[in-house]
Each structure stands twice: as C-alpha cells, then as structure tokens.
Amino acid sequence: MTGEARSPRERMVYSTVQLVRARGATGTGVRDVVEHAGAPRGSFQHYFPGGKDQLVGEAVLWAADYQVDWVRAYRASARKPTPAGLFAHMARMWKQEFGTRGFDRGCPLMAAAADLVGADSVVSDQLREGIERWEAAVAGELVAMAVPARRAKRLATLMISTIEGAIMSARLRGDVGPLTTVVAELAPLLDG
Amino acid sequence: MTGEARSPRERMVYSTVQLVRARGATGTGVRDVVEHAGAPRGSFQHYFPGGKDQLVGEAVLWAADYQVDWVRAYRASARKPTPAGLFAHMARMWKQEFGTRGFDRGCPLMAAAADLVGADSVVSDQLREGIERWEAAVAGELVAMAVPARRAKRLATLMISTIEGAIMSARLRGDVGPLTTVVAELAPLLDG
DSSP, X not given: OOOTTOOHHHHHHHHHHHHHHXXXXXXXXXXXXXXXXXXXXXXXXXXXXXXXXXXXXHHHHHHHHHHHHHHHHHHHHOSSOOHHHHHHHHHHHHHXXXXXXXXXXXXXXHHHHHHHGGGTOTTHHHHHHHHHHHHHXXXXXXXXTTOOHHHHHHHHHHHHHHHHHHHHHHHHHTOSHHHHHHHHHHHHHHHO | OOOTTOOHHHHHHHHHHHHHHHHTTTTOOHHHXXXXXXXXXTHHHHHOTTHHHHHHHHHHHHHHXXXXXXXXXXXXXXXXXXXHHHHHHHHHHHHHHHHHHOSSOOOHHHHHHHHHGXXXXXXXXXXXXXXXXXXXXXXXXXXXXXXXXXXXXXXHXXXXXXXXXXXXXXXXXXXXXXXXXXXXXXXXXXXX
C-alpha cells in the first residue's frame, strides 16, 4: 500500500483512504489530502470537480477493491483452501498492519460509514457499493471452494461483519487478540 | 432512550451520544450538543471543565453502560435463556432502532473509535474501558448460563465483534438483513 509511482490523482485517492482510516471522513480535509499526496495545490479542482464527496467516494471504492484483491489472492496462495483459511487470510491483513504500523489506521469503510451514513451523504452510494463488492468477492471465493451459493452469501455477511467488529475491538484495545479469537472461534462453523 | 426528566448535565451527555452516533465524534460540536440538549448556553464549561474530551469520554461510558444494562436484562426476560438467545437479544435492540427510526444512528462506540483512536485522543481510555465493560457483561451472562469462564470470554469477543460489524453493514445497506443473518448463523456455534 505504498504511494510510489502513482499519478497525482491516484495519490490523492490513496492519501484520502489513509487519512480517513485514521481521522474519519469528517476529520479529513481536502487540504490535508493534497499535502499528504504531495500534489500540486491547484490540481484538486481539476481532478475532482465534484469536490470532497467525489474524492471520498472514489477512496471508498478504491478501498473496497483493495479488499476484493486481497480476498481473491487467497486461493492461489493456499495449499488446501478452506473457508476458515480464507477468514484467517482476511484477518492476517489486519494483524500485519497493526503489528507493523500500530493501531492508528482502521478500516476506511467503517470510518467513512461512521461519519457519513447518518449525514445522508451522497457517498452512502459508494459505501453500499463497496461493501457489496467485498461481500460478493468473499461469497465468490466460498463458492469456488464448493460452498453452495446461498450459504456462501450468508457466510460472507458473517465473515465481513465479524472482521469489521474485530478490527474495531483490536484498535480499542491496542491488541490483535480479538482478531485471533474470532478466527479461531469461527473456524469450525466456516469449515463445517 | 429519551431525554426527559434529566438534569442539563445528563442531557448533554445523552445528546452527545445521539449526535456522535449520527455524525461521528469529530462532526459533533459542543455548540450542537448544548442546543440539542436544550441546556443553558453558559453551562457547558461549568459541567465539563475538561471540555469536549470530558464530554465525549462520559458519553462513551454512558453508551457502554446502556449496552451492559441491555445485556443484563435478557436472562430475566427469557423463558429458557441460551447464549444464542442472548445474541438475538443484542441484535434486537438494533433491529428495533433501525425499524423505528431508520438507519441514521449507529453504535456510538464504533463512531467514536473511528474518529478518535487514530488521533491519539485521551478518549481512547474510555473507549477501551467501555468495550471491556460491555464484553465483561456478555461474558458474565454466558457464565450464568453455564458456559465455562474462559470460553465465555472468547464468545463475548466474537458476539460483540459480529454485532458491531453487522450494525455497520445494516446501516450501509439500509436493511436489517445482516443482523438477522449473523444471529441465525452464529446460533449453532453459540449454543453448541
């Protein structure tokens, strides 16, 4: 998740994701983003004529697609892919992040949702689209592991709900323990 | 959760909970709180010499204790209390809220966590304390239903993580479906 070799436009979307993860959407100003991205000061209006809403909307979908890519990378990497293995893989991303960088940055979808859904923001559309893409990717991987489609959709809802809450819990405690716990506890259910 | 018959101080804490649930902690200004609470304009400094941090910290613990009370109310109300029944009871609060009032207001702990943990806020202490009280209450109820203490703690982590993520997912979709799904999916594991 580095910001190298990207265009100023891409860097601004990426910077938005990172800042929202730490400060929330309301706490992230356009000026902060331009500075974090090292983008030319006048370029924001040019790239994002829809203003901050457009920027945050694109950041939300960027973050969702990052999750989708991560989920899809699991099967190729696993010797014997299982639903519980996929869930452990999803948690591993966060354990690595928290282990390397500390607990400052959480899930961008959760952070944006917390600020924006109750404010009737237009970004709500991208938030819904984002979680649907992520859930569809998880369900698709489960189906590829021979879970029936209807059950796969339900398990995907469970897995994403649980991981989101465990991310929150881990950050509140400054401890990856909740991630480890939910992975171990859900394993028999997911592989059953 | 009404604001009747409370002192101005209590009303300000209560209003903070409600505003943070919809707008996040960063998006909630002291002026909004005073207005929402119908409190005398000069009273804020008097009641909260520690400023907004003190106010939000108290709001976080108020919200946690509200969850604790809700969790503890289950056993007396159930004919045959079970861990899965407790989890359904936890979800019911949110299904009622979303069914009655729509999806504007989410969990105040999640909203405050999203904004504040990455900002090294002093409120992080209350957030940690809040989730620990809530988890201890859930674990205590499980123990009262004959779940061994160590397992009760792990299941409490799972239940709170899952409910938090399902609240977020329900709000993003404008649909209580994710809450219904996680209750049904976790039931065999919780009662197993």
